[in-house]
Amino acid sequence: MLQILCLVLCGLLTRTRAEPGALLRLGMDVMNLEVQRAMDESHILEKMAAEAGKKRPGVKPIKGITDMKVKDVQLPVITLSFTPGVGIFQCVSTGMTITGKSFIGKRMEINVATNITATNRILQDEETGLPTFKSEGCEVILVSVKTNLPSNMMPNVVNKFLNSTLHKVLPGLMCPAIDAVLVYVNKKWANLYAPMPIGQAGIVKYTLTSVPTTTSSYIQVDFSPVVQQQGGSTIQLAETGEAPRFPKDYVEGSSQLLLSDALLTAELALLQTSLDLNIHKMIGELPPQNTKTLASFIPEVAEAYPKPKPLVTQIRINKPPKVTMNSGESLLYLHGTLEMFAAQWGRAPAPLFLLEAHFNLQIQYSVREDRLQMTTSLNRLLSLSRVSSSIGAFNEKALTGFVTDLLREACIPAVNDVLQVGLPLPDFLDMNYNLAELDIVENALVMDLKLA
Numbered sequence: 001m002l003q004i005l006c007l008v009l010c011g012l013l014t015r016t017r018a019e020p021g022a023l024l025r026l027g028m029d030v031m032n033l034e035v036q037r038a039m040d041e042s043h044i045l046e047k048m049a050a051e052a053g054k055k056r057p058g059v060k061p062i063k064g065i066t067d068m069k070v071k072d073v074q075l076p077v078i079t080l081s082f083t084p085g086v087g088i089f090q091c092v093s094t095g096m097t098i099t100g101k102s103f104i105g106k107r108m109e110i111n112v113a114t115n116i117t118a119t120n121r122i123l124q125d126e127e128t129g130l131p132t133f134k135s136e137g138c139e140v141i142l143v144s145v146k147t148n149l150p151s152n153m154m155p156n157v158v159n160k161f162l163n164s165t166l167h168k169v170l171p172g173l174m175c176p177a178i179d180a181v182l183v184y185v186n187k188k189w190a191n192l193y194a195p196m197p198i199g200q201a202g203i204v205k206y207t208l209t210s211v212p213t214t215t216s217s218y219i220q221v222d223f224s225p226v227v228q229q230q231g232g233s234t235i236q237l238a239e240t241g242e243a244p245r246f247p248k249d250y251v252e253g254s255s256q257l258l259l260s261d262a263l264l265t266a267e268l269a270l271l272q273t274s275l276d277l278n279i280h281k282m283i284g285e286l287p288p289q290n291t292k293t294l295a296s297f298i299p300e301v302a303e304a305y306p307k308p309k310p311l312v313t314q315i316r317i318n319k320p321p322k323v324t325m326n327s328g329e330s331l332l333y334l335h336g337t338l339e340m341f342a343a344q345w346g347r348a349p350a351p352l353f354l355l356e357a358h359f360n361l362q363i364q365y366s367v368r369e370d371r372l373q374m375t376t377s378l379n380r381l382l383s384l385s386r387v388s389s390s391i392g393a394f395n396e397k398a399l400t401g402f403v404t405d406l407l408r409e410a411c412i413p414a415v416n417d418v419l420q421v422g423l424p425l426p427d428f429l430d431m432n433y434n435l436a437e438l439d440i441v442e443n444a445l446v447m448d449l450k451l452a
């Protein structure tokens with residue numbers, strides 16, 4: 001009884017565990033670049049200076065100091081670190097000069113150096129489902145306070161000023177700066193869920209599997225990509241049994257994107273019908289495509305067609321293509337039929353025979369813009385079997401060389417043409433994939449994301 005219960009429960013558990021089809025690791029390199037860009041784009045420095053210059057309600061004027069101004073807000077220096085299980089700890093170090101006139105008429109300057117610290121928790125936005133950072137526990141730490149007033153002069157005034165003003169005013173002044181930077185970083189996830197076209201055939205959408213997780217050296221985002229045909233039906237990613245994993249040997253702090261072979265297989269399923277092909281002309285280096293050439297392999301053809309007729313070949317891919325990856329090598333398996341006809345003047349081509357062919361291609365990956373590009377070359381014709389024939393039985397093995405050449409010279413270039421559409425890569429944080437280094441590992445392609 002217990003065993004049956006376990007079977008049912010365990011079955012449910014394994015099925016509900018969504019298997020990510022793509023993984024993203026964001027190291028400190030990417031986060032530093034992002035936050036720096038956000039600082040530049042948000043014009044945070046100018047905003048802080050403007051805020052600092054404003055009169056603030058509730059802040060009492062300081063006795064003995066008139067004509068007070070905040071100026072020279074220094075360019076903030078940002079230091080980030082990962083907080084496991086939470087997100088990113090952020091420290092913004094900056095400084096400013098506060099000027100005024102002391103009651104004896106002397107110009108007074110106070111230089112304040114501060115650290116603003118906050119924890120940016122990474123969450124999944126409830127409304128959009130997108131990854132999002134939210135700041136928590138913003139604190140302002142006075143690192144140093146220097147003034148041009150002699151230390152024996154008005155220490156009370158200075159202390160009061162520091163206590164009543166800086167501690168009250170600075171968080172309100174500085175903490176929005178942290179939020180402003182996060183708004184910019186968060187915006188850069190906005191396109192992630194936009195459907196990206198794969199030619200005319202369909203789309204892929206990189207949806208999150210779960211809330212991103214943080215370790216001491218990266219944030220990991222698991223994707224369960226949705227691959228959809230034009231018209232709406234979804235292509236399920238095949239269960240591989242073992243969840244894809246990053247190899248261990250990447251540099252600490254670096255960032256990677258992993259695409260599983262199951263994801264690439266699902267995307268290529270969209271292109272299955274585009275891989276069909278009709279061949280009815282001379283092909284490059286091949287011998288003339290006619291019944292005479294064919295008869296040199298199958299004598300039965302010569303009996304049926306004593307005079308040479310041009311050949312027409314139809315290749316139909318009848319199963320979804322399959323991508324496999326194995327340390328250093330990736331193969332594309334194609335399964336289809338190959339039907340040959342003898343062309344005849346003024347009449348429909350006469351069918352000769354139909355073969356079933358199973359072959360695989362070697363895939364070379366590259367990246368262009370935000371797309372993964374694939375170029376293939378014939379690896380091997382794996383099997384060739386005769387399904388039907390109008391010229392009687394013959395040994396189809398005799399055609400192995402002829403068909404291999406035909407695939408290499410006619411089919412593969414056509415496949416490469418189709419693959420030129422490229423497979424879209426996730427659009428986040430303005431990632432530039434052009435410098436990525438690609439690596440084929442067990443069941444996955446890993447892109448080591450190099451920053452400019």
Ligand SMILES: *[C@@H]1O[C@H](CO)[C@@H](O)[C@H](O)[C@H]1NC(C)=O
Pocket residue numbers: 079091093114115141142143
């Ligand atoms: C201020 O931040 C800098 C940079 O993170 C750090 O080195 C320094 O120790 C901090 N100072 C204080 C007083 O927290």
Ligand SMILES: *[C@@H]1O[C@H](CO)[C@@H](O)[C@H](O)[C@H]1NC(C)=O
Pocket residue numbers: 156159160163
């Ligand atoms: C300022 O605050 C510190 C502690 O926060 C306290 O020791 C000091 O007495 C205060 N000074 C004045 C002038 O209020």
